[in-house]
Amino acid sequence: MSEYMIEIQGLRKTFKKLNKKAGFFSAFGALFSRTSELVHSVDGIDLRVRKGEIRGLIGPNGAGKSTTIKIMSGILHPTEGTVSIMGYTPWLHREKYIRNLGVLFGQKSQLWWDLPPIDTFELNREMYRIPTDRFKRRLDRFVELLQIERVIYQPVRTLSLGERMKCELVCALLHEPSLIFLDEPTIGLDIVSKETIRQFIKQTNKELQTTFIITTHDLADLENLCDNVTIINKGSIVFDDAMGKLSTFFRNRKIIEVKFAEPVGEALLDGYDVIEFGGLNARIEVNVEDKDIKHHVYDILGRLPVVDINITNIPIEEVIKHIYTS
Amino acid sequence: MNIALFGKLIQLLIKEKMAYRGDFLLSAFAQIVSYGGEYIVIWLFMKRFPLLAGWTWPEIALLYSFGLLTYAIGASFSFVQMRELEGQVRQGTFDNLLIKPINPYFYLISRGFNLAYVAHITISGAVLIWAIGQLNVQWTLLNWAYVLLAVVSGAMIQAGLLTAIGAATFLWVRAGFLFTIFFRLKEFISYPLPLFGTFIQLLLTIGVPLAFVNFYPAAFLLAHDSAPLPGWAMWLAPLVGPLVYGLGYLLWTSGANKYQGAGG
Numbered sequence: 001m002s003e004y005m006i007e008i009q010g011l012r013k014t015f016k017k018l019n020k021k022a023g024f025f026s027a028f029g030a031l032f033s034r035t036s037e038l039v040h041s042v043d044g045i046d047l048r049v050r051k052g053e054i055r056g057l058i059g060p061n062g063a064g065k066s067t068t069i070k071i072m073s074g075i076l077h078p079t080e081g082t083v084s085i086m087g088y089t090p091w092l093h094r095e096k097y098i099r100n101l102g103v104l105f106g107q108k109s110q111l112w113w114d115l116p117p118i119d120t121f122e123l124n125r126e127m128y129r130i131p132t133d134r135f136k137r138r139l140d141r142f143v144e145l146l147q148i149e150r151v152i153y154q155p156v157r158t159l160s161l162g163e164r165m166k167c168e169l170v171c172a173l174l175h176e177p178s179l180i181f182l183d184e185p186t187i188g189l190d191i192v193s194k195e196t197i198r199q200f201i202k203q204t205n206k207e208l209q210t211t212f213i214i215t216t217h218d219l220a221d222l223e224n225l226c227d228n229v230t231i232i233n234k235g236s237i238v239f240d241d242a243m244g245k246l247s248t249f250f251r252n253r254k255i256i257e258v259k260f261a262e263p264v265g266e267a268l269l270d271g272y273d274v275i276e277f278g279g280l281n282a283r284i285e286v287n288v289e290d291k292d293i294k295h296h297v298y299d300i301l302g303r304l305p306v307v308d309i310n311i312t313n314i315p316i317e318e319v320i321k322h323i324y325t326s
Numbered sequence: 327m328n329i330a331l332f333g334k335l336i337q338l339l340i341k342e343k344m345a346y347r348g349d350f351l352l353s354a355f356a357q358i359v360s361y362g363g364e365y366i367v368i369w370l371f372m373k374r375f376p377l378l379a380g381w382t383w384p385e386i387a388l389l390y391s392f393g394l395l396t397y398a399i400g401a402s403f404s405f406v407q408m409r410e411l412e413g414q415v416r417q418g419t420f421d422n423l424l425i426k427p428i429n430p431y432f433y434l435i436s437r438g439f440n441l442a443y444v445a446h447i448t449i450s451g452a453v454l455i456w457a458i459g460q461l462n463v464q465w466t467l468l469n470w471a472y473v474l475l476a477v478v479s480g481a482m483i484q485a486g487l488l489t490a491i492g493a494a495t496f497l498w499v500r501a502g503f504l505f506t507i508f509f510r511l512k513e514f515i516s517y518p519l520p521l522f523g524t525f526i527q528l529l530l531t532i533g534v535p536l537a538f539v540n541f542y543p544a545a546f547l548l549a550h551d552s553a554p555l556p557g558w559a560m561w562l563a564p565l566v567g568p569l570v571y572g573l574g575y576l577l578w579t580s581g582a583n584k585y586q587g588a589g590g
Binding site: 016029070073074075077078091095096098099101103105108110112114115118126127128149155279314 | 334335338342343345346406418419421422423424426427429430550586587588
């Protein structure tokens with residue numbers, strides 16, 4: 001086995017999308033002739049993930065990350081490319097492969113709505129043929145970490161979203177998979193539940209070297225959990241590196257925040273890239289490639305009645321927004 | 327899919343149903359009343375015309391019960407499952423089936439195993455036993471074996487056709503109208519086949535082989551004319567079920583494969 005748990009090369013997935021035109025007559029016409037176009041949802045993705053990694057997979061809606069996850073889960077067949085995960089090709093060895101995989105789709109429940117979660121857990125024990133003592137030990141540990149002692153005996157329909165998501169997480173992990181896909185695991189949760197879930201993921205990763213692939217729109221998930229992050233946009237990978245590299249993506253740009261002693265005219269900041277201006281305060285983005293930061297700061301301090309100044313890197317949200325829209 | 331897993335599923339399904347046991351019992355009662363009404367309509371009809379294409383009331387009762395019993399068994403493993411497939415494919419929840427380490431078809435039909443058909447089985451079983459008592463049939467061991475096989479085969483025909491309709495969901499997403507066609511055609515088999523024209527006879531024999539569910543086996547048992555097929559062909563009737571079911575399963579599997587290939 002190679003040092004990578006996941007190795008994906010040249011992955012492509014093309015959908016055929018029927019063109020629908022507006023209007024009654026064109027709808028009628030569609031009975032006889034339909035035109036379709038090809039949509040390249042995933043357009044040549046290469047990806048490698050090491051064992052024990054927590055990898056963030058992010059991208060704007062429709063970027064192709066769900067399709068990629070679905071192909072990696074064996075749900076969809078790719079149009080082109082090779083995927084090798086733990087030595088399996090997901091869509092060819094689906095049943096065997098899935099035994100070693102845990103999947104949580106934040107927006108689709110695995111739990112039986114009218115029954116307590118413990119029943120779904122018991123069903124999974126049978127489905128994955130988990131030995132009873134092992135099952136008990138693992139369940140006890142999860143229940144303790146996630147603080148769901150009472151919750152697992154109450155019908156799912158009476159649980160809060162946070163409680164339910166914790167139980168979904170247990171479902172995905174009970175059979176001790178060495179690889180887990182979490183698709184938006186914290187969507188719609190309150191801060192405390194989010195934090196519990198993040199701690200739980202970290203703990204599991206540390207104790208069992210479980211590999212996680214997490215898709216999310218919550219940057220706090222990335223910052224708190226992920227070692228590496230892969231950003232997908234328009235079907236291709238546009239960033240694939242350590243999380244730390246993301247915050248220094250714009251190394252040549254800084255944000256300067258200043259507060260003034262008295263109101264100043266905006267004209268005094270001509271020549272600067274002003275993001276925000278409020279008379280008594282301003283946020284300015286500067287390029288430190290041609291002129292260094294000292295030059296900018298001296299200029300501002302010299303010409304304006306500054307009482308406070310703060311220099312920061314471009315925040316991650318901005319970086320990601322920039323990557324998404326470029 | 328194995329026995330232990332299926333057992334666990336049934337256990338949970340019963341528990342789930344019992345969460346709303348009032349609703350369950352009421353709807354079972356409603357089904358029995360509704361099918362009881364169907365029997366009464368045929369009975370009233372037969373009081374005026376003692377023979378229908380040469381068949382007496384107990385014979386018709388046997389025919390109808392055969393149809394209902396096999397439908398109940400077959401549909402408990404297929405109807406609601408296949409009808410709901412449309413929504414699952416459209417909303418993407420079908421994916422949940424594909425991330426289970428078992429055959430998605432067998433998980434789908436077992437997970438959706440419908441206990442409500444116990445009502446249909448109760449009423450059709452009761453009438454069937456009554457009809458058998460009324461009829462002048464030599465009940466040899468061979469006959470009993472034939473009845474048993476015919477019930478299994480009939481259930482498989484019904485489930486196989488419903489499964490094939492489910493398979494169409496993967497191609498067209500909306501396939502609800504096919505269920506309507508199925509139930510319309512199924513109405514024909516409440517009566518002896520010779521009552522209808524040649525077209526319907528051939529359609530129900532070759533096209534949508536519902537006549538093998540009850541008419542041919544009943545005609546064989548009661549020594550009625552089994553036209554348009556020769557009498558010896560009745561021995562083949564128990565084979566039609568596995569054949570139709572097998573074809574339905576293959577269609578479903580290739581449909582699911584297409585879904586995975588195309589991406590829904």
